[in-house]
Amino acid sequence: MVSHDEFEQANARAEKRKRQEPSAVFARYDKRIHRLVIGLSSGIEVAFPPHSAEGLERAKPADLDLIEISPSGLGLHFPKLDADLYLPALLEGFLGSRQWMAAKLGKHGGSVKSAAKTVAAQKNGRLGGRPRKPAIAGS
Incomplete structure (x- = not known):
């Protein structure tokens, strides 16, 4: 009370x-x-x-x-x-809310194409791309 x-x-x-x-x-x-x-x-x-x-x-x-x-x-x-x-x-x-706005901005930012992102993706591809996720036992 x-x-x-x-x-x-x-x-x-x-x-x-x-x-x-x-x-x-x-x-x-x-x-x-x-x-x-x-x-x-x-x-x-x-x-x-x-x-x-x-x-x-x-x-x-x-x-x-x-x-x-x-x-x-x-x-x-x-x-x-x-x-x-x-x-x-x-x-x-x-x-x-800050969380909602961050999600909206992140979604927009991830969809933006630029010369810098293209160069970074190409460089990453030459290095073998994204690292593989470790296999989970039992799957």
């Missing part, structure tokens, strides 16, 4: 965080520009294509016409998708 003091301390931390970080004051999907638009308490508006955000990759415009803002202003909920975005993580990780 949480004590009264712990509850008050948690509320104080939440208030401090609210003052230090921007919170959402409105959120809407703009069909004209195909962007999710979030208005922040700092006066800044952030707009991005929904498919760029974790959890909204396959969202259709009709899925985005209802967006709920949490009482703290730090969360966005999309009831039709049962998806949630946490605003600090969204802003910090550029539209997704």
